[in-house]
Amino acid sequence: MKKLLLAYLVSCCSVSVVADTHSQRSVELAKQSLIIDTHIDVPYRLTEHWEDVSRATQQGDFDAPRALEGGLNLPFMSIYIPASKEAEGGAALLANQLIDQVEALVGRAPQTFTMVSSPDQAEQLLNDGKIGLALGIENGSALEYDLGNVEHFYQRGVRYITLTHSKSNQICDSSYDENRPWGGLSPFGEKVVLEMNRLGVMVDISHVSDEAFYDVLELSRAPLIATHSSARHFTPGWERNMSDEMIRALAAKDGVIQISMGSTFLTQDARQWSIEFAESKQKLQEKFGPFDAADEAGHERRYRVMHPYPYATVNDVLDHIDWVVGLVGVDHVGIGTDFDGVGNTLPVGFKDVSDYPAIIEGLFERGYSESDIVKILSGNTLRVWRATERVARQMTATN
Numbered sequence: 001m002k003k004l005l006l007a008y009l010v011s012c013c014s015v016s017v018v019a020d021t022h023s024q025r026s027v028e029l030a031k032q033s034l035i036i037d038t039h040i041d042v043p044y045r046l047t048e049h050w051e052d053v054s055r056a057t058q059q060g061d062f063d064a065p066r067a068l069e070g071g072l073n074l075p076f077m078s079i080y081i082p083a084s085k086e087a088e089g090g091a092a093l094l095a096n097q098l099i100d101q102v103e104a105l106v107g108r109a110p111q112t113f114t115m116v117s118s119p120d121q122a123e124q125l126l127n128d129g130k131i132g133l134a135l136g137i138e139n140g141s142a143l144e145y146d147l148g149n150v151e152h153f154y155q156r157g158v159r160y161i162t163l164t165h166s167k168s169n170q171i172c173d174s175s176y177d178e179n180r181p182w183g184g185l186s187p188f189g190e191k192v193v194l195e196m197n198r199l200g201v202m203v204d205i206s207h208v209s210d211e212a213f214y215d216v217l218e219l220s221r222a223p224l225i226a227t228h229s230s231a232r233h234f235t236p237g238w239e240r241n242m243s244d245e246m247i248r249a250l251a252a253k254d255g256v257i258q259i260s261m262g263s264t265f266l267t268q269d270a271r272q273w274s275i276e277f278a279e280s281k282q283k284l285q286e287k288f289g290p291f292d293a294a295d296e297a298g299h300e301r302r303y304r305v306m307h308p309y310p311y312a313t314v315n316d317v318l319d320h321i322d323w324v325v326g327l328v329g330v331d332h333v334g335i336g337t338d339f340d341g342v343g344n345t346l347p348v349g350f351k352d353v354s355d356y357p358a359i360i361e362g363l364f365e366r367g368y369s370e371s372d373i374v375k376i377l378s379g380n381t382l383r384v385w386r387a388t389e390r391v392a393r394q395m396t397a398t399n
Helices: 003-032 042-048 065-068 091-108 119-128 148-155 187-200 210-219 242-254 268-288 295-306 314-328 356-365 370-398
Strands: 036-040 073-081 113-115 131-138 159-164 202-204 224-229 256-259 333-335
Touching: 003 356, 003 370, 036 131, 036 224, 036 333, 036 370, 042 091, 065 131, 073 091, 073 159, 091 113, 091 131, 091 148, 091 314, 113 119, 119 131, 119 210, 119 370, 131 202, 148 159, 148 187, 159 224, 187 202, 187 210, 187 370, 202 370, 210 242, 224 370, 242 314, 256 314, 256 370, 268 295, 314 333, 314 356, 333 370, 356 370
Parallel strands: 036 073, 073 131, 113 131, 131 159, 159 202, 202 224, 224 256, 256 333
Antiparallel strands: none
């Protein structure tokens, strides 16, 4: 009996040591490795409630102290253009203003932040100890039917463009929109994709319709990225996430899907909650008229009390990574959290930019090697970025 008890205690201690080792090892790897998050919505967040994100903030998912704690080296700042700008106008103006805002962050805190526009600069961050800020435009409406704006925004540092958002636009159809005038990619959109290839701007197919994805995949000379998407396998029928067939096709051309962390992207329970919440809001609006921001916030608070939100967990994030790896291998998955863009829907255990070690720890526990984890954290995204630059050089040389 004493031997059995001793063996049990040794076993428990061993498990504890392994867990502690993983935790310590995960924190160390986060600090030693380049972490690229391809989609963080800080700029638009600050237009609604300005805070100095070079210091600890009261709101939001991102600030410098938390980023440094979590090991985040390179967030792509989303230059988000609401779909309404397509009809209203002013999309290019807003994009320029948001880029100005990111540059101002660096200007106010150059000891903390630096602008990054190339993979070489990204890798230098490990030596500099600064947080790099890269730029990606979310919604090609910012181009305003002017192909010259692709080069304009490239010169301003933009290194990817998400072709559309929640409504079909001048470039292509949206996965969210029942109105699909192009049946995929528009004639102007074809020119945009090739111009992005020529300049070295990565093509982001998050938000696009399935038809648009396949059109872009066939046309683009560079690999594609899905900067904040997840696997449709876990949210059946939701076109915003990528199907297994699409993930295979993306990988076949050396692309990467960066997993989004909103619970709605991760589990069917959270997706169903969102559908039912939207239906409840629509019914009230039909009865009482349109909601303003305060009405909407109040309704959501009341609804969450009556219908608790089914948060995903870190394990759900890991399930998506595992699924992609099982389909196409570890070279085609990355991280694109959508921090500051998915509201109060982030998974339990992964609530802000201090929490990247939780993902690393989970990957270690699931048997991933350190080299494979580094690929997920940044290596795969860097590979596509370099490939995009290489295509641009080749296209320039042949013209």
